[in-house]
Amino acid sequence: TFTGLGPAEIKNVEASIPEPLREAWREHKYFVRHVETTLARSLYNCDELAAYSGTALAFRDRLIIEWNKTQQRQTFTDQKRVYYLSLEFLMGRTLDNAMLNVGLKDVARDGLSDLGFRIEDVINQEHDAALGNGGLGRLAACFLDSMATLNYPAWGYGLRYRYGIFKQEIVNGYQVEIPDYWLDNNPWEFPRHEITVDIQFYGNVKKYQDENGRISNSWEDGEIVQAIAYDVPIPGYGTKTTNNLRLWSSKASSGEFDFQKFNAGDYESAVADQQRAETISAVLYPNDNLERGKELRLKQQYFWCAASLFDIVRRFKKTKRAWAEFPDQVAIQLNDTHPTLAIVELQRILIDKEGLEWDEAWNIVTKTFGYTNHTVLPEALEKWSVPLMQNLLPRHLQIIYEVNLFFLQSVEKRFPNDRDILSRVSIIEESHPKMVRMAYLAIIGSHKVNGVAELHSDLLKSTLFKDFVKIYGPDRFTNVTNGITPRRWLHQANPRLSALIAEKLGGYDFLKDLTLLDKVEAFVDDKAFREEWAVIKRENKLRLARHIKATTGFDVNPNALFDVQVKRIHEYKRQQLNIFGVIHRYLSIKAMSAEEKKKVVPRVSIFGGKAAPGYWMAKTIIHLINNVADVVNKDPEVGDLLKVIFIADYNVSKAEIICPASDISEHISTAGTEGSGTSNMKFVLNGGLIIGTCDGANIEITREIGEQNIFLFGNLAEDVEDLRHRHFYGDFKLDPQLERVFDAIKDNVFGDKADFSALTSSIEEHGDYYLVSDDFNSYITTHEMVDEAFQNQEEWLAKSITSVARMGFFSMDRVTNEYADSIWNVEPLDVTD
Ligand code: CGF
The missing domain is CATH 3.40.50.2000 (Glycogen Phosphorylase B;)
Structure with missing residues (x-):
């Protein structure tokens, strides 16, 4: 259904590559030379890995010629x-990025396809x-x-x-x-x-x-x-x-x-x-x-x-x-x-x-x-x-x-x-x-x-x-x-969205000057544009759903609200707040009548991230997420209304699949603890909304995209010291909704409670340094607002488009300058x- 112009048809970097060079790539000249000589293979026993190596070596040659000239130029001046x-x-x-940056991805795609390879499979060979x-x-x-x-x-x-x-x-x-x-x-x-x-x-x-x-x-x-x-x-x-x-x-x-x-x-x-x-x-x-x-x-x-x-x-x-x-x-x-x-x-x-x-x-x-x-x-x-x-x-x-x-x-x-x-x-x-x-x-x-x-x-x-x-x-x-580079985090990760924007703006200049994105806002009411925007999000969600199926075995419903938190696992980033929220949701669904369940907005809660090997509490959080997933995903009473997924081995190439596929992503650190955060920028640039605390760059994102386009919650940085003091002096009562969550954990609903006692007691008994209990209520309430907002898909779409249009400030090019x-x-x- 996608009607956006392909990259080759509109003004872009590829158009600036001279035709003889494009032709040579189309004829796989460089590729074949490397497969046959450097790799000592023939085209008849060239598997995907060899195809990757041949393509990468061909591009490397190109890069190194320009590299040499650049060094000479810089030395000379x-x-x-x-x-x-x-x-x-x-x-x-590197390969995908190199192909896009030098403007030869389309011809590489054609060339590889002539030889029977899908460019995506070739790219996926790279570590x-x-x-x-x-x-x-x-x-x-x-x-x-x-x-x-x-x-x-x-x-x-x-x-x-x-x-x-x-x-x-x-x-x-x-x-x-x-x-x-x-x-x-x-x-x-x-x-x-x-x-x-x-x-x-x-x-x-x-x-x-x-x-x-x-x-x-x-x-x-x-x-x-x-x-x-x-x-x-x-x-x-x-x-x-x-x-x-x-x-x-x-x-x-x-x-x-x-x-x-x-x-x-x-x-x-x-x-x-x-x-x-x-x-x-x-x-x-x-x-x-x-x-x-x-x-x-x-x-x-x-x-x-x-x-x-x-x-x-x-x-x-x-x-x-x-x-x-x-x-x-x-x-x-x-x-x-x-x-x-x-x-x-x-x-x-x-x-x-x-x-x-x-x-x-x-x-x-x-x-x-x-x-x-x-x-x-x-x-x-x-x-x-x-x-x-x-x-x-x-x-x-x-x-x-x-x-x-x-x-x-x-x-x-x-x-x-x-x-x-x-x-x-x-x-x-x-x-x-x-x-x-x-x-x-x-x-x-x-x-x-x-x-x-x-x-x-x-x-x-x-x-x-x-x-x-x-x-x-x-x-x-x-x-x-x-900031973040829009080349990797929009153009490469989300080529269809990039192409749609390019079609409307008459070219890919926005990849070099991201402030040009503001022109996208003019299309917020354009029906065809909105439809295409929605199709692209859905395609991206399907791509992630396939990845989830292939790596975890779980089926997720692409119509559900995809709620993502991917980053290093750390107490200050508060994945524990998220998983406690998920448990709260699970318990609420379990307590609902069939009629009530009909009103629930289906969710897929997606986590990913590594814990430092010696960081025991972070590892406990991962363990809890996986145990909750195990219980929730198999519970017939819940079905599609809630799924919990932990994507193992989160890394840059997985982020490129995940970021374009979120409906909402979580940036929920205790106020005053996150330096900036950059995944918040990646998600918004790909048309996802975010839920977050007033912390790090969430604050500037709010300023740029507007308060109505972000779900903010929680205590402010200026209140943190005071709250911690109160905990210290025992002036603290566990949030009642969180208490219900802890009761379920202590009833061994998610495996042996002993495995999680350090986590719960860090909040109940040892000062709740990251203020999970203090923010729990507003976190849950804000998620209810997210559900409600998601039901109005037209407005949601408008928020998504407007936010992307206002993300120009977060280009890495602005930062570098x-x-x-x-x-x-x-x-x-x-x-x-
Ligand atoms: O640097 C971080 C990240 N965890 O690596 N810090 N360090 N060290 C901050 O915590 C992030 O908030 C920040 O976005 C990032 C890059 O400045």
Whole structure:
């Protein structure tokens, strides 16, 4: 029934590709060459995996040619570059994105189809590159897409983990973690064996007098590990700019293994060095918003910062400019505090290696760095024990102490009568053991600090970093509300919606300027448009229903209201509130007469997300969701009125199926706890409505799309402290509806109550830190409003269309331009040839 113009018919990136090139792709020239030569297969024994590899290699060739030209162009113009340092890049799949960005997906589809392949099946062969936990890593990936699209000369720097985030399986309702061998069959990286950096650990610091009579420090001995560069080309959408993501892999510097030990029969220790070195880049720490202070993690951080800084400095030195010009050529953005050691490393390079004076070096350092904070959660704020750092990075600890000394001296001068402020803002926390507060170091070593949504940035200034606002003034602190790339999260994930919009707007320009979406609002009353919009949503729901059937075995009714909460499982994100709400719904349906049941709006409650392997409470929540699903889905009294689904192993490529299929999605964190959230944006951009608290970017989403188009509930951030106090002093009564839910759990309706007692008692007896009980009533009432609203499909549709039309603000391109203007001071590089 879909009548929207296909991508080939309207003005789009594909139309700009010259016909001979399109023809060559249509004739599968590049594809066949790779299948026959690189893969050594013939077209007659080419399965889907080989078809994927052949297609990916053909596209890779194209990317790498543009990548080379981009690097040459950027070197030649010698303009300021951005370096985005992130310990996580949650890229997802590359092929589909590459085909769309270079504008050759339609011909690739035709070519593959001639050979008997469906492009979707070929795309599905790819492993997700899951080098991240959640929002922070995905934000970094969106940055890369946007910086390339906008032609910013930019590099990403990260770690090439051998294992990305674990794969999640659900066994008997429990999360089980399985290693993720994502590097098998990964054609997207280029090993640069010629680009290696020796990274030092441990050892000691010696003072010596240099040739100018100056006392200098030298870091000596210890252990050397080699960093090897792997490059991943990042194509922009509809531009020739193809930027670079450089990932570092660790290797023993002493070669393969110790032959002498090997020959002497000491096999194990012969490979021990090698293994120890390779461990550094072996695994991504699977914690989101939680820091544990493990030595290996600190090693990872330094390894990656030191290799990246070496690379950046080397590139700068080739320009033969004076050191004072470094900040005019280099902007380094710290994605959270994980790369804070880069600040110290640059200072060390400048004073110990390049012989600059302390003040001159520090001036360069602070002008170079910007720091993004993503959370106010105390458990996520990084601190490293001083003894650990002393052992692993002795010279860096000295520098940190010196930075701290100069900083505290300046604070003392400005606030001579405030002795407490010194201990409050000191980089060193006077605990046992002493700790290095990385966020403070990041603030002191950067010229700009930003939060990721308005409320979050305000909270930073009024709570966590209050003293620093007093010291530096408010200008050092700013807000840049997060965004998402519309290329992946609309065009790629929801091609039919993208095509429908393009048809109305006369082209795909909105993918480069998302504010153009506002023109969609003019069609809100257009009958044919509305019908098509509804058809597309239904198709997307059917696609998800097929996925659910294939992965869980459950049938879900596509006419039901699809209610989705997919994100990391965390108490502050409150999946427990959601599942308690589901239980409440279940109990209510069970208590209804046949007549009453007829009025119920059928629901499918869909959950997905990983728990950190050591986060027991989050795992308990997953267990409860799965047990509830087991009971509810098999209950004949309930039938289609309620289904509960847990989608295992939620990742980027699953998000691309899930986001376009929601009717409503849940963003229900305790007010004041979510930095921004970005899945809220993805769902709204795909025409789903949201239920949420006044938290993170929900607030700006409300401002943009209008209060009438969002379901807000719950206590406000400003009330949270007071409510927690009340709990603390016993001034608390469990919400009666929640009590009914807990009674059912305690009656073993959802399996052994003992499995869930910690969860229920955290609310009933231990202070309900996340205010589940306080928000329960308004949560339930708001869901009733959702049901009611869903019954009026015409109005629902109008809300959906209006909301999408008003989402222009949340483009990652707006975000990137704001960083470029207010933090990096970097210009795009014109690419007109
Ligand atoms: O970063 C987060 C995410 N969990 O990774 N934080 N961290 N750390 C925040 O919690 C999100 O609210 C935010 O959207 C995301 C990206 O800034």
